[in-house]
Amino acid sequence: xxxxxxxxxxxxxxxxxxxxxxxxxxxxxxxxxxxxxxxxxxxxxxxxxxxxxxxxxxxxxxxxxxxxxxxxxxxxxxxxxxxxxxxxxxxxxxxxxxxxxxxxxxxxxxxxxxxxxxxxxxxxxxxxxxxxxxxxxxxxxxxxxxxxxxxxxxxxxxxxxxxxxxxxxxxxxxxxxxxxxxxxxxxxxxxxxxxxxxxxxxxxxxxxxxxxxx
Amino acid sequence: xxxxxxxxxxxxxxxxxxxxxxxxxxxxxxxxxxxxxxxxxxxxxxxxxxxxxxxxxxxxxxxxxxxxxxxxxxxxxxxxxxxxxxxxxxxxxxxxxxxxxxxxxxxxxxxxxxxxxxxxxxxxxxxxxxxxxxxxxxxxxxxxxxxxxxxxxxxxxxxxxxxxxxxxxxxxxxxxxxxxxxxxxxxxxxxxxxxxxxxxxxxxxxxxxxxxxx
Amino acid sequence: xxxxxxxxxxxxxxxxxxxxxxxxxxxxxxxxxxxxxxxxxxxxxxxxxxxxxxxxxxxxxxxxxxxxxxxxxxxxxxxxxxxxxxxxxxxxxxxxxxxxxxxxxxxxxxxxxxxxxxxxxxxxxxxxxxxxxxxxxxxxxxxxxxxxxxxxxxxxxxxxxxxxxxxxxxxxxxxxxxxxxxxxxxxxxxxxxxxxxxxxxxxxxxxxxxxxxx
Amino acid sequence: xxxxxxxxxxxxxxxxxxxxxxxxxxxxxxxxxxxxxxxxxxxxxxxxxxxxxxxxxxxxxxxxxxxxxxxxxxxxxxxxxxxxxxxxxxxxxxxxxxxxxxxxxxxxxxxxxxxxxxxxxxxxxxxxxxxxxxxxxxxxxxxxxxxxxxxxxxxxxxxxxxxxxxxxxxxxxxxxxxxxxxxxxxxxxxxxxxxxxxxxxxxxxxxxxxxxxx
Numbered sequence: 001x002x003x004x005x006x007x008x009x010x011x012x013x014x015x016x017x018x019x020x021x022x023x024x025x026x027x028x029x030x031x032x033x034x035x036x037x038x039x040x041x042x043x044x045x046x047x048x049x050x051x052x053x054x055x056x057x058x059x060x061x062x063x064x065x066x067x068x069x070x071x072x073x074x075x076x077x078x079x080x081x082x083x084x085x086x087x088x089x090x091x092x093x094x095x096x097x098x099x100x101x102x103x104x105x106x107x108x109x110x111x112x113x114x115x116x117x118x119x120x121x122x123x124x125x126x127x128x129x130x131x132x133x134x135x136x137x138x139x140x141x142x143x144x145x146x147x148x149x150x151x152x153x154x155x156x157x158x159x160x161x162x163x164x165x166x167x168x169x170x171x172x173x174x175x176x177x178x179x180x181x182x183x184x185x186x187x188x189x190x191x192x193x194x195x196x197x198x199x200x201x202x203x204x205x206x207x208x209x210x211x212x213x214x
Numbered sequence: 215x216x217x218x219x220x221x222x223x224x225x226x227x228x229x230x231x232x233x234x235x236x237x238x239x240x241x242x243x244x245x246x247x248x249x250x251x252x253x254x255x256x257x258x259x260x261x262x263x264x265x266x267x268x269x270x271x272x273x274x275x276x277x278x279x280x281x282x283x284x285x286x287x288x289x290x291x292x293x294x295x296x297x298x299x300x301x302x303x304x305x306x307x308x309x310x311x312x313x314x315x316x317x318x319x320x321x322x323x324x325x326x327x328x329x330x331x332x333x334x335x336x337x338x339x340x341x342x343x344x345x346x347x348x349x350x351x352x353x354x355x356x357x358x359x360x361x362x363x364x365x366x367x368x369x370x371x372x373x374x375x376x377x378x379x380x381x382x383x384x385x386x387x388x389x390x391x392x393x394x395x396x397x398x399x400x401x402x403x404x405x406x407x408x409x410x411x412x413x414x415x416x417x418x419x420x421x422x423x424x425x426x427x428x
Numbered sequence: 429x430x431x432x433x434x435x436x437x438x439x440x441x442x443x444x445x446x447x448x449x450x451x452x453x454x455x456x457x458x459x460x461x462x463x464x465x466x467x468x469x470x471x472x473x474x475x476x477x478x479x480x481x482x483x484x485x486x487x488x489x490x491x492x493x494x495x496x497x498x499x500x501x502x503x504x505x506x507x508x509x510x511x512x513x514x515x516x517x518x519x520x521x522x523x524x525x526x527x528x529x530x531x532x533x534x535x536x537x538x539x540x541x542x543x544x545x546x547x548x549x550x551x552x553x554x555x556x557x558x559x560x561x562x563x564x565x566x567x568x569x570x571x572x573x574x575x576x577x578x579x580x581x582x583x584x585x586x587x588x589x590x591x592x593x594x595x596x597x598x599x600x601x602x603x604x605x606x607x608x609x610x611x612x613x614x615x616x617x618x619x620x621x622x623x624x625x626x627x628x629x630x631x632x633x634x635x636x637x638x639x640x641x642x
Numbered sequence: 643x644x645x646x647x648x649x650x651x652x653x654x655x656x657x658x659x660x661x662x663x664x665x666x667x668x669x670x671x672x673x674x675x676x677x678x679x680x681x682x683x684x685x686x687x688x689x690x691x692x693x694x695x696x697x698x699x700x701x702x703x704x705x706x707x708x709x710x711x712x713x714x715x716x717x718x719x720x721x722x723x724x725x726x727x728x729x730x731x732x733x734x735x736x737x738x739x740x741x742x743x744x745x746x747x748x749x750x751x752x753x754x755x756x757x758x759x760x761x762x763x764x765x766x767x768x769x770x771x772x773x774x775x776x777x778x779x780x781x782x783x784x785x786x787x788x789x790x791x792x793x794x795x796x797x798x799x800x801x802x803x804x805x806x807x808x809x810x811x812x813x814x815x816x817x818x819x820x821x822x823x824x825x826x827x828x829x830x831x832x833x834x835x836x837x838x839x840x841x842x843x844x845x846x847x848x849x850x851x852x853x854x855x856x
Contacts (some may be wrong), residue, residue, distance in 0.1 A: 003401065003414040003415060003416055003417060003423070003425060004315065004401055004403060004425060005252070005253055005312075005313045005315070005399075005401070006415045007252070007253070007269075007271075007275070008253065008269045008271075008313075008403075008428040009425055010316065011268075011269035011270035011271050012260050012268060012269055012270070012412050012425075014270040015268055015269065015270045015410075016410055018270070019267065019270070020410040020474075024410065025263070027407055027408060027409075027410055029406030030262050030407060031262070031320070031321055031406075031407040032408070034321070034323075035260060035261045035262055035323075037261040038219070038221070039219055039221070039222065045254075045277050045278050045279050045301050045304070045305070046249060046277070047244070047249045047251040047273065047274050047275055047277045047278070048241070048244050048249055048273045048274055049275050050266045050273070050276075050278065050415065051266070051274075052264045052267060053229065053233065053266060053273065054225075054226060054229055055221075055222045055225035055226055055229065055231045055285075056225035056226070056228040056232070056233070056269075057221075057222075057225050059261065059262045059264070059267065060261050060262055061261055062261050062264075063259050063260070063261045063323070064259055064261070064264065064280050065259050065280055065281065066278050066279055066280040066301075067279065067297040067298075067300070067301055068297070068300050068301050068304055069366035071297075073295055073297075075339070076364035077340075077341070078340065079338030079344060080344060080349070081287055081344055081345055081348060082297075082341050082344065082345065083281040083282070083285075083287075083296075083297040083298050083338065083345065084281075084297050085341040086281070086282050086324075086341040086342050086344070086346075087259050087280075087281055087282050087344075087387070089323065089336050089337050089339070089340075089341040089342050090259070090282055090327075090336065090342050091259070091339050092387055093347075094323065094342075096335055098219075099219045099222075101218070101219070101222065104243070105267075107245055107248070108306065109248075109249075109304065109308065109309075110300075110566070113304075117261070120308040121271065122303050122304065122308055123287070123303050123307050123387075123388055124291065124387075125299065125303070126291075126303075127291070127293030127296050127299040127300040127302070127303040128300050128303050128304050128308075130293060130294060130295055130296065130300070131295050131296065131297065131300035132300075133295070134295060138326055138575050141573050141575055142573065142575075144569070145569050145570065145573060145584075147566050147569055147570075147588045147591075147592075148584055148587075148588065148634070149633055149634040149635050151633060151635040152587065152635065156573075156576055156580065156584070159576075159580065160575045160576065163577075164575075173337075173338075174337050175300075185219070187217065187218055189218060189222075190572065192245075193241055193244060193273075194241060194242050194245035194246070195241075195638065196229075196234040196238065196241055198226050200217040200218045201217060202217055203217060205577055205578070205579060206577040206640065207577050207579040209217070210623065211217060211218060211223055211226075431829065431843060431844055431845060431851070431853060432743065432829055432842045432853060433680070433681055433740075433741045433827075433829070434830060435680070435681070435697075435699075435703070436681065436697045436699075436743065436831075437853055439696075439697035439698035439699050440696060440697055440698070440840050440853075442698040443695065443696055443698045443838075444838055445825040446698070446699070447695065448838040452838065454839055455690070455835055455837075456836050458690050458835060459690070459719075459748070459834075459835040459836030460751055460836070461736065462749070462751075463688060463689045463690055464752075465689040466647070466649070467647055467649070467650065468687075469710070473682075473705050473706050473707050473729050473732070473733070474677060474705070475677045475702050475703055475704050475705045475706070476669070476672050476673070476677050476681040476701045476702055478692070478694045478701070478704075480692045480694055480695060481657065481661065481694060481700075481701065482654060482657055483649075483650045483653035483657065484653035484656040484657045484661070485649075485653050486695075487648070487689065487690045487692070488690055489688050489689055489837075490689050490692075491687050491688070491689045492687055492692065492708050493687050493708055494706050494707055494708040494724075494729075495707065495709075495710065495725040495728070495729055496725070496728045496729050496732055499725075501723055501725075503767070505767030505768075505769070507724075507772060508772060509715055509772055509773055509775070509776060510725075510769050510772065510773065511709040511710070511713075511715075511724075511725040511726050511773065512709075512725050512774070513767065513769040513773075514709070514710050514752075514769040514770050514773035515687050515708075515709055515710050515716050516689070516749065516769070517764050517765050517767070517768075517769040517770050518710055518752065518764065518770050521764040521765050522678070522751065522764055522770075526647075526649075527819065529647070529649045529650065529706075534673070535673055535676070537676075537677075537732065537736065537737075538728075538732065540655065541732075545845075546743070550731050550732065550735040550736055551731050551735050551815075551816050552719065552815075553717065553719030553727065553731070553737060554719075554731075554798070555719070555724050555727040555728040555730070555731040555810070556723065556728050556731050556732050556736075558721060558722060558723055558728070559724065559725065559727075559728035560728075561723070562723060581665065590727065591824075601765075601766075601839060602765055608786075613647070615645065615646055615647070617646060619798055620673075621669055621672060621673040621701075622669060622670050622673030622678070623669075624657075624658055624662040624666065624669055626654050628645040628646045630645055631645060638789070639645060639651055639654075639784070641647060
């Protein structure tokens with residue numbers, strides 16, 4: 001058996017012959033001097049919504065946490081393992097990023113699962129059910145509106161979840177503090193896979209708007 | 215205040231004029247038909263190690279979980295929120311990926327923190343300390359070996375951690391089962407930021423080897 | 429006092445010197461032969477959403493009913509005066525239009541009034557309250573979701589109302605019959621005043637989509 | 643099936659490439675600041691008599707109610723749905739328009755139906771018969787005058803109806819009050835489809851006169 005899937009080996013060789021070949025100095029400098037990304041992105045695992053692709057960013061630019069449905073749980077310092085909170089702590093306290101962007105997207109499978117819970121969990125541990133339970137109050141409120149189409153409910157919860165995650169970011173004391181003193185900005189964005197449109201959350205109203213229409 | 219950082223807006227416009235313009239059919243099909251990635255990658259948040267870049271992959275190819283130091287915790291069905299376990303459950307049970315790749319990299323800040331615990335945590339909740347605690351037995355063993363250089367200890371723990379995460383993947387019953395019946399392969403890889411070299415874990419020995427030197 | 433507002437007299441003279449001058453043959457033919465519009469549009473009174481402007485249509489093309497919030501009440505043959513039902517009857521039974529389009533738009537004042545009923549009606553008769561009462565069940569359902577922003581609730585009800593009106597069109601026996609035998613199509617559309625975008629209702633799902641992205 | 647008729651999609655694209663392209667700032671301002679039309683027009687649904695065309699008005703200028711034969715029913719606060727009264731209430735009480743124009747036109751199908759009632763209604767509910775019943779006393783009086791030609795009777799009733807609607811406007815207490823204190827003017831106009839001539843109602847005599855012949 002090959003030690004890596006063929007597609008990945010092929011892709012790696014394309015990277016070495018292309019991007020790395022033309023950016024090797026940048027990689028070497030980034031290795032030597034360490035990373036200093038200005039922006040952390042909290043994105044979904046979805047294969048269609050990679051932040052480096054959508055924002056056309058190169059090595060060193062984005063510190064990226066990805067989980068199902070780009071959720072931020074509330075601050076919960078209980079001595080347990082918290083993947084998302086650990087990434088936030090590292091980005092804000094060690095790397096001192098200036099921006100955190102919660103990047104959601106259309107047709108999100110996690111959000112779909114929250115809106116249409118299966119009769120049976122995907123597996124006995126029901127990790128997806130537990131994880132998406134973070135937004136179950138919002139999912140219930142949206143699901144109850146049967147006058148909206150299924151697609152409209154999906155988009156609504158995707159956007160509510162982004163605002164919810166931004167709200168949870170502010171429950172971390174050091175994030176709230178740095179936001180207040182101007183050292184850190186929190187942003188929301190929603191990517192439409194089909195059209196490629198990016199919608200940015202208006203900081204004042206919470207609405208999602210096309211940035212080129214500001 | 216702008217609703218998104220300037221760099222990201224500029225990058226997005228480059229994406230729309232470039233990649234999206236030339237791949238819009240693919241995006242539309244992926245939106246309509248849903249994602250069917252063959253591979254899940256568990257990668258680090260590090261801004262220098264984006265898997266889509268290293269493997270030169272486009273939309274729809276990689277389902278990507280990213281956390282600090284690309285760690286997989288052991289199977290722990292306790293009814294709590296587990297970001298990483300939820301992503302695994304979704305990838306394996308819903309998307310039925312055929313490969314899971316744990317992708318580590320050199321100069322990993324999380325691994326460095328595990329080897330050189332600060333006198334004080336980054337923040338009172340110490341989420342990084344708790345998270346990296348997953349590999350603290352290995353970190354202690356490596357730290358104790360003062361005949362290895364600091365750089366060697368770092369690389370050693372980076373690679374031990376990848377094998378540790380692959381071991382934890384097998385504590386998930388459905389992953390173990392699908393690996394045994396041949397439907398799923400587990401892989402490790404380690405990326406050298408400075409040289410761009412990719413080292414693949416040998417399935418039999420656990421050693422990391424240059425794939426083009428096989 | 430002038431017998432017509434100055435602005436309208438000026439505009440009329442521009443029309444006579446411009447459009448009428450170049451289309452007088454068409455006007456004369458339309459006068460002589462009568463109108464044969466293919467399409468009826470049910471639109472809002474809003475000054476920013478004239479269907480002839482949005483669809484760039486000339487004389488003879490669109491038979492246009494306009495009321496507050498482009499609502500169609502249900503079929504109610506009670507021997508009273510029904511402005512909207514009379515227009516429908518004339519368009520379908522006498523003019524035999526082939527399409528009926530319910531055209532809604534963003535920032536609709538009527539929809540806003542339904543979502544945020546004033547403490548006091550606009551006037552003792554409360555005609556707006558009574559009229560918008562047609563969609564009050566939907567307005568209540570949408571208003572209850574406080575996790576959506578005010579702007580999102582507004583858009584949601586605007587789109588629900590269009591589907592509601594299309595549903596009511598089908599309560600008219602002759603409309604249902606002609607739709608079934610293929611002689612008449614019912615459509616929904618929503619116009620974004622700010623961006624100029626037109627969203628068409630998908631006949632199958634009820635979702636609103638950009639027509640150029642089909 | 644297309645989600646909108648081809649003619650409308652083509653027209654919309656012409657609008658976006660033409661009028662919207664050159665007036666996008668105006669649309670954005672109108673979206674942001676809301677509409678403040680000075681004038682409400684009560685017009686007929688007829689495809690040949692769009693007020694924006696006849697008065698060459700752009701977005702934001704005219705608040706337009708359209709029904710069959712541009713009729714205003716009398717004030718009837720009975721707790722039922724009244725499309726026309728709701729539009730009046732909104733225009734006068736909320737938008738505070740300064741002018742209301744009742745715009746009739748030649749060869750009006752609704753007026754023709756009032757003068758020549760069919761042996762059978764257009765449809766069982768007879769909404770057209772009920773609606774045009776608003777002017778049936780006038781229609782009966784005109785019909786009885788067999789010394790006028792058919793064309794003269796049609797024009798006569800079209801103009802009588804405009805005065806009748808203006809009279810009904812004054813049965814709305816807030817319209818009468820605002821007209822008396824000078825905040826609101828009521829106007830009548832009649833458009834000749836064939837010649838393009840506009841005739842304005844003389845406020846003092848009720849006669850219809852060519853404004854450019856004053």
